[in-house]
Amino acid sequence: MTDFLKCNHCGFECKGLTLHLKYKHSQTPKEYREQFPDAEIFSKSVRKQMSASNPLKGTTCTFEERYGDRADEIKAKIGKSQGRLEKERNGLDKQKQ
Numbered sequence: 001m002t003d004f005l006k007c008n009h010c011g012f013e014c015k016g017l018t019l020h021l022k023y024k025h026s027q028t029p030k031e032y033r034e035q036f037p038d039a040e041i042f043s044k045s046v047r048k049q050m051s052a053s054n055p056l057k058g059t060t061c062t063f064e065e066r067y068g069d070r071a072d073e074i075k076a077k078i079g080k081s082q083g084r085l086e087k088e089r090n091g092l093d094k095q096k097q
């Protein structure tokens with residue numbers, strides 16, 4: 001079963017376009033979705049994994065999960081959504097302790 005997405009800009013095939021968009025097209029997934037409303041950022045299997053590993057949100061994972069080592073840099077760029085995520089994470093931390 002093929003489970004790859006095609007980049008609508010250049011036809012590049014991969015399972016997650018986040019990094020590809022950033023490096024090749026200097027575009028955030030959000031901008032990509034605005035430009036191509038029907039396009040997916042992650043392949044089916046990746047989305048399945050993400051929702052399975054993150055029971056809180058079907059499609060939203062932490063910046064660290066999504067961007068790895070570049071999480072901090074990207075968080076700085078997306079100030080607004082960071083605040084929301086931080087809130088969620090702080091809530092989680094409190095529950096854990």
Ligand SMILES: [Zn+2]
Nearest residue numbers: 007009010012
């Ligand atoms: Zn591309």
